Amino acid sequence: MKTKEEFLIDPEFIAWVRHPNDHLNDYWSKWMDANSANLRELKLAREILLRTNYQEYKAPAGMKDAIRQKLLTIKPADHPREKKNYRWIINLAAVFLIGLALVWISGVFNKDIVESPVENVVMHHKRTVSGEKLQLTLADGSRVWLNSNSEFSFPDKFGATERRVILKGEAFIEVEKDSLRPFRVVAQGLVTTALGTSFNIKEKGDLGIKISLVTGKVKVENVSTSEDFILRPGEELHRDPITGEKSIRKFDTHTISSWKDGILLFEKSSLDEVVEILENWYGVKINMQNPTKVTWEFSSEYRNQSLENVLKSMGYVQNFEFDIKGKNVTIKF
Template sequence: MYTKEDFLLDPEFIKWVKNPNKELDLYWSNWVEVNPGAKSQFFLAREIALGIKFQEELEVTQAEKDRILTQILIKSGSIDKRTEEIKNSRYNFFSWKWLKVAAMIVFAVSLGYLMLQVQSEIKIQPQVLVEKITNVGEKRSFGLPDGTRVWLNSNSSLTYPEQFSDSVRMVELVGEAFFEVYEDKARPFKVKSRSLITTALGTSFNIKSTNSSKTVVALVTGSVSVSEEFSNIKNQVLMPFQKLDFEDGQDSFKISSFNPDSIIGWKDGKLVFEHDNLDQVIEKLESWYGVQINLNNRTAKKWKFSGEYANQSLEVVLKSMSFIEDFKFEINDKQVTITF
């Protein structure tokens, strides 16, 4: 048979009384239904824990209240059973009054201690981070815990929690990636790339933040807002097929339209050049194929090279370029020499 003391010394019961929630309410209401014989003791203990007056229908006498407090102190080891004798002695009437005051103080302290014990048992689990990395010349596709799909370009990394929080989905990108975001209006999806924060709900977009100081956010579907920690870029909204170019250390940005293949063709195996100069061509080739390119007799001619290659080998690409730009090349494993 359950008594009031059993409940008052139960940390889970005290936790429910002081900090009720849906889960605990459901548990204790079901418990009372399963144990109807303990119902009066259950609610009496709840009233004591709350520190309010007893309900009239329980018809609890002052003597009963005193007995309960004494039993609590006896169980906790604060006093022994001889204290009962004090209560029955008129001579010690005032002593008993002071004992009841002391009992209330000890009870309050004990209740606080029990609450601290309950809180200490709720351990904060450290956040587990996952990091996906691609090497030079490597690309990969994978899903995030919320259902978002990611394509990670060459020489890039994405860091994200094993489980997203209830309020936000935050990832950190180094390099370039394309995102197809799973829509969740209660939890915005945020990508941190250098000092830029891109926020989306259900959206597809590309972010490129490579070794240069430039970051490009390009939106394909939906909408995103872009903010920067140290400049006047705050909640700048992009529309589909708009891109935002930002240079580190600058207080301005540029928004323009773009050709989708030139920005996101890489995820479908398309190597795209669009009026690229020689340095841009070399950078793309090195990253795409994981090679190092050395130039001999570099030409002073300004390149504005355009072309698209779908799943082609480096040799095929260089041979095509050489007919247009007039150079010779030699491939030796990961070393490539171009001679003008």
């Protein structure tokens, strides 16, 4: 097993951390896949290098020659009576001076290590209200689509060992690949970890949480119980809001990601579900008249349509009239 000290004196490792390129990234990515037991030490070494800034020291012109000349002119002191007793001191001093000069000349001290100051992390908080959606590009290049009534917290710069964000509500995330800095989303006591992938998280408070993986692979950890699950593309983790029981099931990718593409989707939705979706999507308040005998299992899809057009289509199928006044909508059965 390779130690962090061995990494720190490995020229290829230092070159990769200091000046990464496609060739080095490909080499070290394959190396990590084949040597997973060394990842912890590798990450520690990388962290040390990233937190350390090297400033090259250049000796003044002529200094090396001056040191050499000085060494050549040094002669033992002429003290015959003390020569026998102190010769070892003179020899030791000469060896020390020569060693120091050679070290300087050889360039071992031609770099001064300066600890880089620890930067304060600035957290950003983005919120959306009903009828509002937001798209973000994070510092690492990852993209986030934030759905209505959601909150997303993230740092201005990610650290050297991980990329951690916090979500309340719903977001679709496309993670930029970085094998050394896992992307972690904290939501409702669960931590979803990814390296380079795309997934959707829908956290609805007392209604539970759903984590749906579209591409790649993620690990979902329960902070309180240390329980974890691995999801593969097309799999969705659902946690029951009452029992806390977790289950993994298949899902339709189009259904999960449609909202970020401007598609309003209903699949056998009840009247209450339709109203909730419309209120969140368009930022309105819907009041219903005489809905007691209405039973819905409504399925339809609308792409970038106005509320009026959607209600006209629904009203034709479900037999109701509607009235829109600003942010207030009345549906009459």
